[in-house]
Amino acid sequence: MSLLSGLLDHMPPAIASTDTPKMDSRPRPRMVLASPVESTPRLITSPHASAATATPEWRQARDHYLNHIMVCRSCYAPTGRHCTAGARVRASYDNTPLEAHQ
Template sequence: MATLDYLRQAGLVVELEGRRLRVTPASRITDEHRQYLSDHRADLLAELEVANDPQIASIPQQEQAQYVIRTAATASSEWHQSRNLYIGHLMSCRACHAPTVRYCATGAALRQRYDHTSMESTS
């Protein structure tokens, strides 16, 4: 529901009418909102269809599946540090060759650290 939440926080109401989006009040829609609606139309349609599905809507929020996508943008600072050390070493070490899994002792240690560092923040 993150896509809908952005528009709701802006004071807009988004409704599904067939396969069309109805956004009100029209007086609050800015050019930025129009661009957001255009860029995220498929996500908005999917979220509204789920929200309007009586079978899904009757399931308590806690029981609905939670999906967390982990990317470098959401990773912990520890993960970023271990990744940067590993990649920095690979770029400068003539003995290391990642595609063939060939590392010097330092490269092997940095690779192991990188592999075992969680992307989730521990704090």
């Protein structure tokens, strides 16, 4: 005897019914907005700085810094603790401009 059959012994048997359950003929209420909202498409005209728009030098400095702190057991970025090489790489990352000045 399995554990499942022991649990099912205490359940009443399912009786197959030929009747289909009665469906309520009233329509269900639907949620609608009280007043339609008109929105105009907003275009972003001012560029924002991100890694996608960053200079190649900044991306290289970021990648070099991240590659270092991921393997260095002495560096712990959340508290700002870095080994000598990590501090040098972090300073290079901080001093590299994200955007090219026009």
